[in-house]
Amino acid sequence: MTYDLYIGDPSFSSWSLRGWLIFEKFGIPYCQHLLGIYDGRPNAELAELSPTRLLPLMRTPDGILVGDTLAIAETLVERHPENGLWPADPAARGLARWMAAEMHSGFGTLRSVCSMTGGQRVVLRERPAALETELQRLRSLWTEGLTRFGGPFLAGATFTAVDAFFAPVAFRLQTYGLRLDTAPDAPADAYTARLLALPAMRDWYEAALREPWREASHEEDIVRVAASITELRHGPP
Secondary structure: OOEEEEEOOOOOOHHHHHHHHHHHHOOOOEEEEEOOOOOOOOOHHHHHHOOOOOOOEEEOOOOOEEEOHHHHHHHHHHHOHHHOOOOOOHHHHHHHHHHHHHHHHOOHHHHHHOOOOOOEEEEEOOOOHHHHHHHHHHHHHHHHHHHHHOOOEOOEOOOOHHHHHHHHHHHHHHHOOOOOOOOOOOHHHHHHHHHHHOHHHHHHHHHHHOOOOOOHHHHHHHHHHEEEEEEOOOOOO
């Protein structure tokens, strides 16, 4: 049975990346529907499915519509308990859910200062103290998971839903040239590189580079914080 997965623009929609990765990495059959959030075009299907224009959305094979990445993940865990979306070990599962929930509801400065933009490289004009605090928290969370459960992923040897929740952060760190630790072979920075090297992440990145849409307010958010911007997107401006 196949799910319908509605996602937004790859360059900008960090939440869509989370939902998409869960389907990709755990081999759950799905039909992808790309509904532009930032392309500026009226989209009747998106308005009907999501009046708030928030994506991703999932429609189950029996017709239930589920929005929000955390709700999507938990629904899929219920329906596919054999797929290992959360770790089997109770301690690892508890920490993974804690980390995913913190990412889901927190890190507001990282989100606002470092807007998701997969196809650009941005040098920040300044790094607010609140951003530095959140980067330190990321380093602490990631280091705890990696060292406590042995890596190479946050809850142990295999990719689980918590890694999908932090995958957009890896792109943000790449885009804005941010490191979490200056020590050689730092676990957190190695984890960033590990996420970016995943085939599914590389596929998403290539889609971001091909992104043809530009949305003025989103672009302005990036210009406002940037000392310089390198444009890598291949699609038309």
